[in-house]
Amino acid sequence: MPSLRIRVDIAPGQWIGPGKAQLLDEIARTGSISAAARAMDMSYRRAWLLVETLNAMFDEALVATAAGGRRGGGAALTARGKTVLAAYRSIERSAARAAAPAVRTLMRSG
Secondary structure, eight states: OOOOOOOEEEETTEEEOHHHHHHHHHHHHHSOHHHHHHHTTOOHHHHHHHHHHHHHHSSSOSEEEEOOSTTOOEEEEOHHHHHHHHHHHHHHHHHHHHHHHHHHHHHHHO
């Protein structure tokens, strides 16, 4: 089954696509960068670097973190993070709807 992958270029060398959106989803779901990384079979370092990249791409941080310690650390999407993720998911849905007729034609052509 064909699928459409959307990447939104924010600035040269800066984009949000399916992987970064999934990371934001997982952070929102788990409350942790390390748990999100494990859920995606990704190293913690890679996840942390992606979070830093995402935070630097926008006018406000998308992910807020709390340092570990006795009570443990954590991470959560900020209001801006929730807005950016929702906007990206909306773009994905709109693009999939718009592309559906052409995708069906493509599949009949093969």
